[in-house]
Amino acid sequence: MPTINMPLMRFIERENRSSYWQVLLIATVSGIANSLLLGIINHAAEAVTQNADLTQYFLLYITAFVLFLYGQWYAFGQAIQMVEEAIFNTRSRLTRKVQQVELAFIETQGSNELYSRLTQSDTLISQSIPQIIGAFQMFALMVFSLLYLGYVSVASFVITLLAIGLGVVYFLMQSQAIRAALHTVKQKEESYFASISHLVNGFKEIKVNEQKAKDLLKGITSASHDAQLIKYEVGKLEATIWGFGRLFIYALLPIMVFILPNLLHEQTQDIFKIVATLLFLTGSVTALVNIIPILNRVNLAVEDVFALETTMDNAIAHSQVIAANTVNFQDFNTLSIDCMQFSYPSTTGAAFGVGPFNEKIQRGELLFIIGGNGSGKSTFLKLLTGLYYPQTGGLSVDDTPIDVGTYAAYRRLFSIIFTDFHLFDKFYGVPDVDVQKVNEWLEKMQMQHKVEYKNGGFTSTNLSTGQRKRLAFIAAMLEDRPILVMDEFAADQDPQFRQYFYETLLGEVKSMGKTIIAVTHDDHYFHVADRVWKMDEGRIEKHSLTQ
Numbered sequence: 342m343p344t345i346n347m348p349l350m351r352f353i354e355r356e357n358r359s360s361y362w363q364v365l366l367i368a369t370v371s372g373i374a375n376s377l378l379l380g381i382i383n384h385a386a387e388a389v390t391q392n393a394d395l396t397q398y399f400l401l402y403i404t405a406f407v408l409f410l411y412g413q414w415y416a417f418g419q420a421i422q423m424v425e426e427a428i429f430n431t432r433s434r435l436t437r438k439v440q441q442v443e444l445a446f447i448e449t450q451g452s453n454e455l456y457s458r459l460t461q462s463d464t465l466i467s468q469s470i471p472q473i474i475g476a477f478q479m480f481a482l483m484v485f486s487l488l489y490l491g492y493v494s495v496a497s498f499v500i501t502l503l504a505i506g507l508g509v510v511y512f513l514m515q516s517q518a519i520r521a522a523l524h525t526v527k528q529k530e531e532s533y534f535a536s537i538s539h540l541v542n543g544f545k546e547i548k549v550n551e552q553k554a555k556d557l558l559k560g561i562t563s564a565s566h567d568a569q570l571i572k573y574e575v576g577k578l579e580a581t582i583w584g585f586g587r588l589f590i591y592a593l594l595p596i597m598v599f600i601l602p603n604l605l606h607e608q609t610q611d612i613f614k615i616v617a618t619l620l621f622l623t624g625s626v627t628a629l630v631n632i633i634p635i636l637n638r639v640n641l642a643v644e645d646v647f648a649l650e651t652t653m654d655n656a657i658a659h660s661q662v663i664a665a666n667t668v669n670f671q672d673f674n675t676l677s678i679d680c681m682q683f684s685y686p687s688t689t690g691a692a693f694g695v696g697p698f699n700e701k702i703q704r705g706e707l708l709f710i711i712g713g714n715g716s717g718k719s720t721f722l723k724l725l726t727g728l729y730y731p732q733t734g735g736l737s738v739d740d741t742p743i744d745v746g747t748y749a750a751y752r753r754l755f756s757i758i759f760t761d762f763h764l765f766d767k768f769y770g771v772p773d774v775d776v777q778k779v780n781e782w783l784e785k786m787q788m789q790h791k792v793e794y795k796n797g798g799f800t801s802t803n804l805s806t807g808q809r810k811r812l813a814f815i816a817a818m819l820e821d822r823p824i825l826v827m828d829e830f831a832a833d834q835d836p837q838f839r840q841y842f843y844e845t846l847l848g849e850v851k852s853m854g855k856t857i858i859a860v861t862h863d864d865h866y867f868h869v870a871d872r873v874w875k876m877d878e879g880r881i882e883k884h885s886l887t888q
């Protein structure tokens with residue numbers, strides 16, 4: 342089957358097993374049936390003036406009407422099903438791909454853009470379907486009304502075709518400008534959304550600082566104003582197209598009534614038929630012109646989804662990891678880091694780099710990593726946990742070097758609580774949650790009076806940062822992975838809990854056989870660690886054995 346080269350149609354075709362041509366065919370048949378109604382009524386009206394039998398017209402009218410109604414109902418139903426299936430398939434695939442891309446992709450992509458593309462386009466596509474199917478019917482109605490017009494009067498047909506042709510040429514000339522302007526609107530809207538996220542996320546800061554609020558609002562107003570101006574221009578262009586569309590059709594009516602009969606001496610009853618057909622045509626052309634702005638926006642939304650998927654595909658193709666489930670490192674004894682080096686991609690000047698690292702971590706060790714701000718501790722943890730890939734050197738577990746086929750299995754060694762940790766609403770990835778164990782951990786983390794475990798998650802999430810971190814710790818414990826990695830876990834805890842954390846809890850976790858790697862600034866408690874590594878300018882500078 343041929344393809345309609347329009348992003349929306351490519352989207353539907355790509356995501357469905359069945360072809361959309363059947364739906365379009367039924368929509369077209371329904372449109373033809375609609376135009377037949379006109380012909381039947383016209384001829385029936387003529388038959389009335391001649392006192393002829395109207396039974397056949399009545400039966401034909403009923404048949405055409407049923408065909409029109411059923412076709413419309415069927416086409417709508419099918420189209421909605423196809424589009425929703427396409428959206429479902431795309432959503433499932435894109436969310437799977439988000440999981441496949443690497444951390445570096447998410448860090449560079451910009452969460453606002455990613456979030457808006459993943460969520461907003463679908464709604465727009467879904468909402469536009471009734472109008473789009475309607476447009477196909479209206480197109481069929483227009484074509485068959487035109488043919489009927491040709492049957493009634495060749496001259497009227499030629500004049501109308503010329504008018505519609507001129508309208509199409511005018512539309513094509515304008516549509517490029519509209520699409521370009523809509524692209525700019527999208528960019529302006531994204532910058533507006535980014536400013537809004539500052540407004541919401543930085544609410545506390547701007548609430549206490551009027552000047553900050555004023556400056557931010559100035560930026561928001563400017564981004565919004567820019568978008569408004571371009572949208573206004575687009576709206577004006579679309580209104581002009583809409584106006585021209587109607588102008589062509591409405592100009593035709595007086596031509597047919599006042600000029601044509603005098604020039605070509607058409608029959609009076611034919612003039613009636615021509616005018617009735619033109620009124621039908623007016624309806625279909627108006628509906629088609631009305632759909633243009635919607636189509637423009639939907640096609641842009643679809644192109645957005647395509648572009649996002651292509652970017653993700655490229656990122657996944659460059660990813661070094663393939664999912665291999667056969668390797669199991671859970672019983673490891675030693676993690677080795679050999680000549681490992683990593684640099685962030687440089688946009689301007691020298692980029693920050695870490696390494697080379699040549700270290701070993703033994704199973705069951707409690708290792709602290711210390712160092713000043715920006716010394717590379719978090720970067721090192723991301724490398725160690727397999728979230729970043731080194732440019733040179735690498736990791737091995739016992740004697741097995743970690744490569745593209747084993748990275749996924751390697752990552753399964755770790756539970757991680759980063760400084761910007763995310764507390765999930767449920768214990769995802771823990772198949773059979775042991776409620777007793779959760780309650781024991783709630784007690785150990787001194788959270789039993791604050792939250793409860795219910796329906797797969799914790800009951801209260803209105804907690805302080807320190808308390809939320811304690812829940813993240815419980816989730817990490819339930820994951821039950823051999824290595825626990827923490828980035829400044831105790832920074833948000835009160836002094837009593839901090840002491841309990843270092844002097845009791847870490848020892849307890851260690852006695853469970855877990856290896857603990859923790860970034861910390863709490864020099865009071867360095868003595869509890871087996872080893873302390875100090876980082877400076879991306880290097881592990883000093884190993885101090887404390888025990």
Ligand SMILES: Nc1ncnc2c1ncn2[C@@H]1O[C@H](COP(=O)(O)OP(=O)(O)OP(=O)(O)O)[C@@H](O)[C@H]1O
Binds near residue numbers: 685714716720721
């Ligand atoms: N995504 C990134 N892209 C480019 N550079 C980055 C990125 N993340 C961090 N850096 C740079 O790497 C350096 C080390 O950052 P890192 O977060 O590893 O330090 P840190 O020791 O954990 O600091 P802190 O104690 O403040 O958390 C910083 O100078 C930072 O500018």
